[in-house]
Amino acid sequence: MNGNERALARELRWAGHVGAHAAIVDATSNEGEGGDVRVARVILMNIDALTHTKVWVRVLGASGDAATDEDAHARWRTTDEACGRRSNVYALLHVVAAPIGREWWERWIGERVGACALSVRAFVKNARGFPVLPKEAQAMVRDMFRRNIQIMLTDWNGAPDGCARETIAPGDVAGDEGRVGVDSAHPMRLYWEYLVYLFRGVEPASEQALAEAPYRDYLQAPLQPLMDNLESVTYETFEKDASKYIQYEEAVRCALLDLVPEGDEGSVMVVGAGRGPLVRASLRASERANRNIKVCAVEKNPNAVVTLQHLVAKEGWGDRVQIFPGDMRTCAADVRVDVLVSELLGSFGDNELSPECLDGAQRFLKPTGVSVPQSYESFVAPIAAAKLHDAVVSYKDLKSIETPYVVKFHRVHHIAEPKSVWEFEHPNNAARIDNERYARVEWSSEELGSASSTLHGFAAYFDATLYDGPAGCVRCSIHPHNHTLGPTGELMFSWFPMFFPIQTPVYIDRRGASPTKIEFYIWRRVDAHKMWYEWTIAKPVQGHIHNPNGRSYWIGL
Amino acid sequence: MNGNERALARELRWAGHVGAHAAIVDATSNEGEGGDVRVARVILMNIDALTHTKVWVRVLGASGDAATDEDAHARWRTTDEACGRRSNVYALLHVVAAPIGREWWERWIGERVGACALSVRAFVKNARGFPVLPKEAQAMVRDMFRRNIQIMLTDWNGAPDGCARETIAPGDVAGDEGRVGVDSAHPMRLYWEYLVYLFRGVEPASEQALAEAPYRDYLQAPLQPLMDNLESVTYETFEKDASKYIQYEEAVRCALLDLVPEGDEGSVMVVGAGRGPLVRASLRASERANRNIKVCAVEKNPNAVVTLQHLVAKEGWGDRVQIFPGDMRTCAADVRVDVLVSELLGSFGDNELSPECLDGAQRFLKPTGVSVPQSYESFVAPIAAAKLHDAVVSYKDLKSIETPYVVKFHRVHHIAEPKSVWEFEHPNNAARIDNERYARVEWSSEELGSASSTLHGFAAYFDATLYDGPAGCVRCSIHPHNHTLGPTGELMFSWFPMFFPIQTPVYIDRRGASPTKIEFYIWRRVDAHKMWYEWTIAKPVQGHIHNPNGRSYWIGL
Structure with missing residues (x-):
């Protein structure tokens, strides 16, 4: 193990020790040949010690560029397969731009996705200067809401070092109405409010949908209609x-x-x-x-x-x-x-x-x-x-x-x-x-x-x-x-x-x-x-x- | 199941009933889309009934043409995978021409090969009119002898109906010395004698090779040199x-x-x-x-x-x-x-x-x-x-x-x-x-x-x-x-x-x-x-x- 691998192993064990919900591992910048497989091995090495902590592997879920998106998906496939498709290793979709089309984000619905981290970079300004999401990103976020995929806001800008952050200058955001309960000084407040607005726009679940909710993705063994009598x-x-x-x-x-x-x-x-x-x-x-x-x-x-x-x-x-x-x-x-x-x-x-x-x-x-x-x-x-x-x-x-x-x-x-x-x-x-x-x-x-x-x-x-x-x-x-x-x-x-x-x-x-x-x-x-x-x-x-x-x-x- | 599939199933069960060593299934001519998978399914359907009988799937082991050879190997892969790599389903290599090069036959050594059926078509006539094998075919046959792969002679000519046979006219073969113990009238006698000659040419196993024979392809669990004392x-x-x-x-x-x-x-x-x-x-x-x-x-x-x-x-x-x-x-x-x-x-x-x-x-x-x-x-x-x-x-x-x-x-x-x-x-x-x-x-x-x-x-x-x-x-x-x-x-x-x-x-x-x-x-x-x-x-x-x-x-x- 090299120094990076040792450091990652230490962090994972620490996350387990403090009982974190998830430990985020960066697969956007595993430099050098074989980086993804090496990271996967370190995850696998520590996974049994993470009883309550999930591993979220951060990948670029939407970069605005097909080749980059494909690369991110391929890296997730590598990580997931190398880990033997362990059910507590998830993709964390990092979205830094509007998806280039429906199929480019919909495929992730079929993967083991832990959450979707929406970068402030994915937002644009509307005519009044408020941050809003482009249309395809809206569709994606609404769909994630419907599928109970957690959405996070992040100012991490997707830079390879994993730490660089977007600068959100106070002048960048439009007027502040000082609403109660929200820290009006927080630079991400308007982004957050926009997401709340989107969430409210999702059609409420019908009575039938609510009744069906417990059956979602629940495997039912086939009936034996002739051998058994129905209750x-x-x-x-x-x-x-x-x-x-x-x-x-x-x-x-x-x-x-x-x-x-x-x-x-x-x-x-x-x-x-x-x-x-x-x-x-x-x-x-x-x-x-x-x-x-x-x-x-x-x-x-x-x-x-x-x-x-x-x-x-x-x-x-x-x-x-x-x-x-x-x-x-x-x-x-x-x-x-x-x-x-x-x-x-x-x-x-x-x-x-x-x-x-x-x-x-x-x-x-x-x-x-x-x-x-x-x-x-x-x-x-x-x-x-x-x-x-x-x-x-x-x-x-x-x-x-x-x-x-x-x-x-x-x-x-x-x-x-x-x-x-x-x-x-x-x-x-x-x-x-x-x-x-x-x-x-x-x-x-x-x-x-x-x-x-x-x-x-x-x-x-x-x-x-x-x-x-x-x-x-x-x-x-x-x-x-x-x-x-x-x-x-x-x-x-x-x-x-x-x-x-x-x-x-x-x-x-x-x-x-x-x-x-x-x-x-x-x-x-x-x-x-x-x-x-x-x-x-x-x-x-x-x-x-x-x-x-x-x-x-x-x-x- | 269509008629062909039913007929194949019947033949397999018959082979099992009479206790045949192997039932040969033809994968050289499965016509129509999906033929290999359909044949594999019929094999799989009957395999548990074949307690003593192996299934030999006939493929063109050497056709003289790279594309045909590749196709044959791919069909074997399809059959083997579709059957779930069952250990009693073998390839029967049908050789109708000299292999086009060493790697084209050597790869079969690593597959589950039951036998090698050498067509009389693979032979050429030497100056004296006797049937001999081209050089690469000789190398292959010698290697099969060394690896204890059974060699068969066949006059089946590889035609799609699986039955057409080569005509070996009496005039085709050179003089008959009427050797004892061999049916001198048999049209394949000279081919058979040539194979015996090749077999005799294989260097005898050294004492060491004989000692090692029981270990061939036998998996030995690793030693625990520090934990155990050697005997x-x-x-x-x-x-x-x-x-x-x-x-x-x-x-x-x-x-x-x-x-x-x-x-x-x-x-x-x-x-x-x-x-x-x-x-x-x-x-x-x-x-x-x-x-x-x-x-x-x-x-x-x-x-x-x-x-x-x-x-x-x-x-x-x-x-x-x-x-x-x-x-x-x-x-x-x-x-x-x-x-x-x-x-x-x-x-x-x-x-x-x-x-x-x-x-x-x-x-x-x-x-x-x-x-x-x-x-x-x-x-x-x-x-x-x-x-x-x-x-x-x-x-x-x-x-x-x-x-x-x-x-x-x-x-x-x-x-x-x-x-x-x-x-x-x-x-x-x-x-x-x-x-x-x-x-x-x-x-x-x-x-x-x-x-x-x-x-x-x-x-x-x-x-x-x-x-x-x-x-x-x-x-x-x-x-x-x-x-x-x-x-x-x-x-x-x-x-x-x-x-x-x-x-x-x-x-x-x-x-x-x-x-x-x-x-x-x-x-x-x-x-x-x-x-x-x-x-x-x-x-x-x-x-x-x-x-x-x-x-x-x-x-x-």
Whole structure:
């Protein structure tokens, strides 16, 4: 160890001793060849002694120059990888200029960022002489507020020695209104007030956003919808989302209009009726379509059947609703219906076995009958999501790395747009139904943008067509470009997206002249007892095939 | 799964059922995008059912064309990585032409190769019309024989359908001598006879090579020379190597000539005398230099001391040899000697604590005294060594990945030349002795050659100067370019090299236009109780720093 390294080690241990929240290590000026790796080693050497103290590695988060920004990101990648991606080593983004574009700061959302230090140098003066942020910097700061990334003000000017400070001459700042509670003489007061103003401008969290807050970046293990029976509270959560049932009501209404001649009686079967929300939606659709219907409700969960039977009496459904307890794939019911309604979709469309269940239930359809949903398509997108990857790795086993999770994305950056992988249609009239699927998806250099980023895995979404016919087309989607909205314009919230992790994060290096690609493979596989996915990346580097034979994760049939 | 995938799965399971030695899977003609990954998935899907059957993935090991060779190697990398580097999935090298150069086939030595299938197409006719191999193919085949890689003859001609065969018309081959035991009518007989001829041309293994055979590619955990006492059989092994003691004798002879005036009595201290080989060498040196000497023998192992005391009587050393039981760093002995002789070097020079021990023993030297060895330098080289890496990974823990091993290299390919990392000199007269070291070593694109390969870790060597003075310079080295030879020209065998693994093998891809570098960092660290190394790669990709704070491996002081 040389003198600098010894000094850094001493400072880190001191920070740990006094219980500092974070020790800031400067990666903006590690001079000489190999400086970043050497600094990383000193961090690693002392990290176990820093039980309560985080390490914040200061990098230039926005310098106003693409090459400098890329260099800063690359140095963070070096530090993070050399430290073995330790979860208490963070980037501290030092912003000394307006970001040159959205992708140049958004990529940092997917990294392990401790805080954003905003230099007074990043500010400009407005017409009245007050310090304000340029537009792209405003967007960045607002986004950091939304994502709960701490913003700091600093007068450090980014000079290599790490100590030089901006001079803020008293004459530089506009008039002082001597507000109470703020030290009016403090040279940074106006900068601080501007940030407060920006913070106040961030739209307040909706009730729904507040309800979802605890789920942000929280990995949920996939449901086992066939093997387990849902609890009442889970139904409660599902039923809360008005937007979903509005879509279903509209889809059934259109289907009835197209399939049932005026004056005739139509028939609807709800498979997986649960506590009855789709029965209700179907009855409402019947009224609005001016078609009388009989509803058959099939439900395998005996506890939910009790609630359904209670509802028949309570809501006066009488003989309009008939209940069939049992598994839709096997239960006996001598009926043929016009419309088969189900809400079996998972975040990735088919991941909760909708194809297998509906294949089993389609025997109840008339030859002219339709399924609601009619079809659903699955999408994937490459994402930077250090926080999610850290969480996956913290389980310390291969099983967890080879599991896709349902998760409310928060500190997640989309490296490229979602692409379609496959589709299912119902009813499936193929002579031999094959619900296995395979897809290879590629994002070209052009689709990956200009800024380098880190690939931690893939986001997964569905986009479903509930019904498409002469009377109308009704969709239900969590695809970011096409997300179904509720009556008051809020996003439908019944489904969070899914996250397919990859074992080793990959640096998507956009600095060189050679083209970079991301290539992703995914398989849907089914045997007599279970369904599972297998996946891998093949570009820019070949990974191992995750979850072969469903060794780590599967959904029981 | 499509029809081809189903057919392949069926064949693999059949091979397993009949207990075939290996099932050959064709990766020379996986048509369509993503074919290699899809084939890998089918392999992976069935691999656990193949308990006794290996999978041999057929690739074009030598096609006569650089781009085709590179493509074949890249496809093998894809298959191997997609399969998660499973140890029962091998490359089967299909050779249809003379290799275009040494590095184009040598890189395969470092991959997991099951066999080499030599196509009759790779042969040419000599003047008498007999099939022979071109020179580079001969070199390759001879090397494969030496490394125990199975050679097969095949008339498959490399055509994409995997079945087309070369036509070997009877008229194509020269006269038939009807030898007994060989089917003289077989069209491949002459090819086979030529291979037998090549095999016979391979120099027979020396006695030493035979003795070393069980150690080939066998990972030996590092010794704990200070914490443990060696067993007699270990001394026995060490003492077998005449070449080493010839070097020591010569070094001591030169030192005595330079330091002890004719007629004076010299003094030699052997520290770590063991069962006395260096005492013997010193006495022989004394005779040859015509200088009388007194020898002090320091030894901490009480069991070895018994042998030493016995030797004093048995060999009639009388008062010429005095024994000091104890640790050279602490034992009491009121002597000052001309020459301090030790054999504490490890494969990497300093890895068995020679610096720390000699620093402790140098108080016994006169101000004019010298140490034998005087200095030693450590070297590292990037290597492809799938077999070693597989062995490291088979331990299934981080500890094993972060340990350097002593190993007799066999299926190892040097990707580039060794480079120096650091040096130690004795005696060390610095006011404050610092035996910590740091080195950053880089191999440029030019130094990495033209053929792509796989980096599994680093080979480590030492090159020592036992003595350098007016009377002569005596070296002792296992550096491949400078390996000390014994009296009959055989390699000194006391030290096998070391292997520093890296956690994730890296594809050194030489296909693109952009330059590729390998950058390696290594630290030697010492605290009050132990010495250890830390290491990482930083290019072409950043790895984690291995063994921080000696968490996985250390040598006790």
